[in-house]
Amino acid sequence: MIKAKRAISAWALVLAAWMAAGMSLPTAATQAFTARNLIYGSTGYDVDELQGRLHLLGYYWGRIDGIFGWKTYWAVRTFQYNFGLPVTGEVDMRTKIMLVKATPNWNSKMDFPAGASGSSSGNSGQPATASDTGGTLISGDGFTHGMDNLSASDLNLMAHVVYGEARGEPFEGQVAVAAVILNRLHDPKFPKSIPAIVYQPGAFDCVNDGQINLQPNREAMQAVIDAVNGWDPTHGALYYFNPAKTSNAWMWAQPELVTIGHHIFTA
Amino acid sequence: MRSWTWWAGAAAAVIAVGGAAFAWGDHERNRAQAMAAMVDAGYSGALRSAVADLDSLRAALASASMMADPDSFRRHLADVEKYAYAAQLDMARIPDGGPDHRVNQELHQIDLDAAHWMVTDADPHSASVQDALRRAYQTVVQLEEQLQPIAWHAGPVVDGKAGTELAPAVRNALARIQASAAPPSRAASRTTASVAKNPTLWVRRAEQVAGQRIDKPTVREVRDPRNGSYVLVTGSAAGRPVRIEFASTGALASYRWARPTGKARVDLADAAGVASRWLQRVGLSNMVRTHASQVDGIARFTYQPVVQGVPALDASCKVVVALDDGQVIGFYDRGKWPPKSLPPALHPLSERDLRARLGPQFHVQEEQRVLAEDPNGKWVQAVAFDGTFGGSDEPYRVVLDVTTGHELSIERLT
Numbered sequence: 088m089i090k091a092k093r094a095i096s097a098w099a100l101v102l103a104a105w106m107a108a109g110m111s112l113p114t115a116a117t118q119a120f121t122a123r124n125l126i127y128g129s130t131g132y133d134v135d136e137l138q139g140r141l142h143l144l145g146y147y148w149g150r151i152d153g154i155f156g157w158k159t160y161w162a163v164r165t166f167q168y169n170f171g172l173p174v175t176g177e178v179d180m181r182t183k184i185m186l187v188k189a190t191p192n193w194n195s196k197m198d199f200p201a202g203a204s205g206s207s208s209g210n211s212g213q214p215a216t217a218s219d220t221g222g223t224l225i226s227g228d229g230f231t232h233g234m235d236n237l238s239a240s241d242l243n244l245m246a247h248v249v250y251g252e253a254r255g256e257p258f259e260g261q262v263a264v265a266a267v268i269l270n271r272l273h274d275p276k277f278p279k280s281i282p283a284i285v286y287q288p289g290a291f292d293c294v295n296d297g298q299i300n301l302q303p304n305r306e307a308m309q310a311v312i313d314a315v316n317g318w319d320p321t322h323g324a325l326y327y328f329n330p331a332k333t334s335n336a337w338m339w340a341q342p343e344l345v346t347i348g349h350h351i352f353t354a
Numbered sequence: 355m356r357s358w359t360w361w362a363g364a365a366a367a368v369i370a371v372g373g374a375a376f377a378w379g380d381h382e383r384n385r386a387q388a389m390a391a392m393v394d395a396g397y398s399g400a401l402r403s404a405v406a407d408l409d410s411l412r413a414a415l416a417s418a419s420m421m422a423d424p425d426s427f428r429r430h431l432a433d434v435e436k437y438a439y440a441a442q443l444d445m446a447r448i449p450d451g452g453p454d455h456r457v458n459q460e461l462h463q464i465d466l467d468a469a470h471w472m473v474t475d476a477d478p479h480s481a482s483v484q485d486a487l488r489r490a491y492q493t494v495v496q497l498e499e500q501l502q503p504i505a506w507h508a509g510p511v512v513d514g515k516a517g518t519e520l521a522p523a524v525r526n527a528l529a530r531i532q533a534s535a536a537p538p539s540r541a542a543s544r545t546t547a548s549v550a551k552n553p554t555l556w557v558r559r560a561e562q563v564a565g566q567r568i569d570k571p572t573v574r575e576v577r578d579p580r581n582g583s584y585v586l587v588t589g590s591a592a593g594r595p596v597r598i599e600f601a602s603t604g605a606l607a608s609y610r611w612a613r614p615t616g617k618a619r620v621d622l623a624d625a626a627g628v629a630s631r632w633l634q635r636v637g638l639s640n641m642v643r644t645h646a647s648q649v650d651g652i653a654r655f656t657y658q659p660v661v662q663g664v665p666a667l668d669a670s671c672k673v674v675v676a677l678d679d680g681q682v683i684g685f686y687d688r689g690k691w692p693p694k695s696l697p698p699a700l701h702p703l704s705e706r707d708l709r710a711r712l713g714p715q716f717h718v719q720e721e722q723r724v725l726a727e728d729p730n731g732k733w734v735q736a737v738a739f740d741g742t743f744g745g746s747d748e749p750y751r752v753v754l755d756v757t758t759g760h761e762l763s764i765e766r767l768t
Contacts, residue, residue: 124623128646128653149747157740157749157767161719177623224649234647234654236768275729276462288446316654317672317686318610322578344578 120187125178129155137178140190141166225308235315241281243303245311248285250303251293253310253350260348261307263321265314267352270325277325321345324352400447401505404457407441408498411464415491418468419484427478431468434490438465448528456532457497464490470729473760500531560587560598563609563636565682568596601689606636609685618651618677625653625680629673632682633657644670651677659692666692666725667738667753692725692733699735702756708737711759712752715744726753726762736762 120133134153141147147162164176170185178186224230230242237245245265253264271277271284278284285291285299293299321327327350328338341353414437418430438461445458467486470476476483504527553573561568571589578584584607587598594613601607620628626643633641638657642665645656653675658665669692674684705721712718718741726736735756743750749767754760 123621126623126626126646128648129622130648157719158742158747161740164720233768234649236766275466276459313610316674316684317688318608318684319686319688322584323689345576 120183122180124180125155127155127157127160127176134159136193136195137163137186139195140186140193143190143193224312225305228302230308234312237281237315242308242311242315244281244285245314246303246308247299247301248291248293249310250301250307251298252291253348254301254304254307256348256350258306258310259320260350261310262313262318263324263345263347263350263352264327265311266319266321267324267327269314270319270321270323274325320347321352324354326354327352397448398505400444401501404441404444404448405498405501405505407437407444408494408501411437411441411461412491412494412498415464415487415494418478419487419491422478424475424478428472431472434468435465435472438462438468455528457501457528460493460497464494466729473729474758497531504528556585556587556600557589559600559604560589560596563598563606563685564591564596564611565635566591605687606638606685607687607689609682611681611683613676613683615651615676615683616678618648620653620675620677620680622646622648622653622677625675625677626655628680629653629655629657629675629682632685633673636685638671641671648677652683653677661692661694661725662696664696664723664725664735666733667736668692668725668727696725696735697733699757702735703759705737708754708756708759709739711754711761712739716750716752717741717743719749723756724753726755728755728760728762734762740767 120136123129123133125133125137130153132153134155135151137155138147138149138151138153138159141159141162142151144166146166147159149156149158160176163178163182164174166172166186167174167176167182170189172182172185224232224234229246230239233239233242245268248268249261249264253261256264268281268284272279272281278287286294289295291299322344324344326338326341329349330339330351331349333339338353344352344354346352411434414430414433418427418434421427421430442458442461442465445455445461467490471483478484553571556573557568557571560571568587568589568591571587574586574588575583576586583602585600585602587600589596591611592613594611596609596611598609599607625648626646630641630643633639638659640660641657642660643655644658644665647654655673655675656670657673658667658670660666669688669690671685671687673682674686675681676683709718716739718739720740722738722740724736724738725733726738728734736753737756739752739754741750741752742748751763751765751767753762753764755762
């Protein structure tokens, strides 16, 4: 009888161990990379996994945030170099296979040291799709994050100026005002930051009359995005003025680049 | 008796209300005058400070012109930079005296030149440096002479006039200075739009860029006083507005197809492939992708032209791809292109020499030979060091001139 009980216990243990293994194995399998290639700028679960595996190998030391930034790029390059792969900084299937082979013990629940804790979408254990990447730039009253070396605060300030200066103008004219701010940012004659340019004394009428404090609409924000993307309908203008309101001889003397709506844009 | 009391009470009330109103009005008037006087005191103070700074700048320029000893020359250049900057700040405090004003623009140029000579260790004997110093000196003398009469007649104390009358006087005087340097007639350089000679050709070219038919196309030639002219093609593609610009040479300058984007279905890497192939299709084949981002279902890629295998850092164009179907919906060129061959670098510094110019807190991850613009806008060969800074490990890029070792730019990488 005792022997029978022992045999049953032993079988139960074996069964439990098998079930435990069975439950963990499929989990590991679903945590493998998806088929998509990863490049600088990619986001999502795949990047989480990439960062986690590179961290396990000691190549990546930043936050595991699911964003393929510079640190991830350099870690990938170092990994590729050390493992005899073409050093591209891009994660193709060959790099992924090598990475998976090099980190057989990795799983998404691994407890990383402080400063490298798991985060973002990766913890759901679901493979990424393109739709869950990238996030939203505008939410509620303003920009949620920056783009192209400009912070969310810079973009919001630009949207306030565009709305204060050019609401009611055609969309192209609103982009043009945002483009003038960016052109000033790249011109040595002007200050080196968006707030310094906007608040430079006398630079924008909307600062003087307080219209800069009006809440910009979605169109003004979209105009800022388009200007940051590179659209410059003014072809490099640094100034603009409304001919109906300006008698400044110097402004009138500047070579006109283009007229959009009620504004003349000058070099 | 009752009637008398009634009238006396009414009169007292009128006197009380009237007196109170008068006192309040007088108080407000005094306050407004005090405010106006304060504002004018601010204007005249700024103007007088500007004149004083111009005077010091004049002396610093003269000293820099007269000293050939490198140490003295550098010291005087530092003074030039300091006083030019201070005068700009003073001018910016005056109505209409901001960055658009001629005085500030002249001062800014002097400031820039001095900074550049200091950075590049300019030779005080150099003819070009001496010539620029001489011109700067003449400019400063002229500006000082023009500003001085305004500065010493602007203050309310000097003229004894009410403050509110003085701000327009300052404004008018500054406008006169502004106009005194106005370039010749604007009419000559005004934009005149005319229809391009062969509109069909441009429409066909635009359709090639858009990869689809453009309905109701209009072609317009826009004259740009700096870069000749460009051709603007507008219309609609698949019912959505499209706008394409070409340089007069035929090169694509910008493309924008304004259409809504749906749910993202294309990966960033695939979109990058689309962007590269599209660039090749429109004739921009020798480009390298240097930056990528995705947000709101749109991918944005930055490309830089490559000259003999070396990417040009300060020239770039952007390609925008919709991630719903992988179509290119935007292209924007900054209009700045590097030379077709590498500028000479006769005695380039070694990698070790260049690295020695980096601070101990900067940890280099990657370095590459690049083309970049120096402070004068001249293309030079350079080395870009990408790495992390200090304990925060923030990524930065430092670009050094390969010939002189001078710092060309420091940029935080995002």
